[in-house]
Amino acid sequence: MPKMYNLLSLDIEEQVKQYIDEHNLQPGDKLPSERDFSTMLNVTRVTLRHALEVLISEGIIERHPGSGYYLCPPKADRELLYYCFPYKDCALINEGYATEKISFIPEQIRNIAANSALPTAYDDLISNYVLETVADRPIGLTYMFQQPESTLLFPYLFEMNDIPDELTITQTIRVFSYEEDLVEPLHLTSSDSLLLISNFVHYRSQTIGISLSLCVGSRVNLVTSITLPE
């Protein structure tokens, strides 16, 4: 089969990651300069820079202008199954998950919640807005809305750590184009990207809650394992 495309940058990414592992670099450690690194890997600086750019967008390294490239803290692992029930996600809690109440809500998020399938008017919903961090690093902003009547059955829906089987949750993940107003609360740089993770919680064919979460993709891995039927 003919090789139709030169995908060299995939190889260079591999080699940079190998360098990081083999030199046992720790978060905050500096990578070699572009000049040294390109000589070491026997590629042009342009090719090297392309591979580094991808690794930056993946949240593996970061560039400090005028100084060089540094290794980032590891990405936080988060179970997709428990995305809207973080207190059920033991691994996440052990990584140092914490929340802090906020009042800021982006216009787009408010619109999604206001136009959602919840039968109650937006202003009467029980809402909770939090900034989520792992080891003091912001990983997302989460906006939770609950149907007031459902609090009789589930007083703190999104804080449960035991999820009843009767709940069905539909989940979507989308790339979220963000505005300037999210840069400060999430400490975003120009290479970060955001995902909008929406969870709709249903009980007996009624939607009782919605969790809309802006997740910093470059700092979080959303993990799920599926076992196939025999």
Place this chain on the structure above:
Amino acid sequence: MSDNATEVSQIIREHILDKTYAYGTTIPSERDLAQTLQVNRNVIRNAIDLLIEEGLLKRVQGKGTYVIKTDIDDSAIHFKGMSELLRQAGYTPNSKVLTTKTRAAGHKYSNIFHISNDTKMFQIVRLRSGNNIPISIENTTILHESIQHVEEIDFQVYSLYDMFSINKIHIHTIRHVFSSSKTYNTFARLLGLEEGSPIVSIEIISSTKDGLVAEHTEVMVVPAFAKYYTDGIIRNGEFHLSSQLF
């Protein structure tokens, strides 16, 4: 469509079932069939169309008509219903091989597959599209020995999972890691996106029941097509991807 076409399709079907036309090979050209069966080429074409609809044959431009019917049950696919979902949305899915190579596992894949650095691997990078609109790029690596004659297989015709089934590899667990990143250069161009555009990135590791890693795939998804890859439902405490519910 004439009864002739139905008759001719029955003849071809029998040849497929008795393996005169074997799985993975092309059937004779329309011209040759027309001559052998002494019918008009239009009849042959209609008969083939019927068998394509049945899923026994697949026409590949410039190559011929392939037998794609297997008697192997193929339930193990990580995005089994992807083509189905896309078809429902009005897209005709297509997969184009960008590059293939035989390589050593090296640092990266020795860690993922738990094998030595010099193990022989097979890597294939494909562009998936629908109605010629780019959807995703999939970079897949497998153990070279896991599929016989892997270099000769036309992955534009056959799915990786057909090949696993034929080689008696049964996928049991699939681990997905979803995240976002950005796309540049060749990949951005292939995906029809601007330099540095955000994308959904997915890492997939498929393992057998014995816990042996069979496949590693990295997918870059164009944001507009994210729903086909990421939408899920949690029922009775279990996570299902929509693309697997078919």
